[in-house]
Amino acid sequence: MRRVKSDQLGEIEVDDGAxxxxxxxIPGFESxxxxxxxxDEGFAPFHWLQSLDEGAIAFVVxxxxxxxxxxxxxxxxxxxxxxxxxxxxxxxxxxILTISEDPEKTTANLQGPLLINVAENLGCQVLLTRSPYEPxxxxxxxxxxxxxxx
Numbered sequence: 001m002r003r004v005k006s007d008q009l010g011e012i013e014v015d016d017g018a019x020x021x022x023x024x025x026i027p028g029f030e031s032x033x034x035x036x037x038x039x040d041e042g043f044a045p046f047h048w049l050q051s052l053d054e055g056a057i058a059f060v061v062x063x064x065x066x067x068x069x070x071x072x073x074x075x076x077x078x079x080x081x082x083x084x085x086x087x088x089x090x091x092x093x094x095x096i097l098t099i100s101e102d103p104e105k106t107t108a109n110l111q112g113p114l115l116i117n118v119a120e121n122l123g124c125q126v127l128l129t130r131s132p133y134e135p136x137x138x139x140x141x142x143x144x145x146x147x148x149x150x
Contacts, residue, residue: 006048090119092118105138108137112135
């Protein structure tokens with residue numbers, strides 16, 4: 001266990017086995033390689049992806065299936081190999097949110113999902129250039145649609 005100071009979450013305890021290594025970093029944050037997914041009961045269905053390299057860097061992430069019906073990631077061999085997956089089904093998929101002061105304007109980057117190989121604690125962000133997904137998908141619209149679908 002180690003203690004990490006997060007600007008967003010305060011001091012948190014991190015189990016070394018929960019650290020996800022992003023060998024290439026995340027685009028725009030290439031100097032940050034080690035992250036941890038932090039659950040907060042009052043924050044569900046959202047999670048924090050906290051950088052262990054820089055306490056000021058933490059992303060709000062969500063399982064895209066929660067906000068977009070039938071979200072599906074089509075991966076190429078290089079994407080799968082980058083985090084040592086046998087196939088795409090072995091990846092934990094999360095998307096990064098851009099939080100707005102007006103919750104109705106909060107967006108999710110469905111075009112750039114994060115993939116995590118949970119077995120090996122390796123992660124990467126992929127760009128789905130030939131997909132129907134938007135880089136600024138309105139989260140509240142998606143939550144409403146999912147609520148109406150169920």
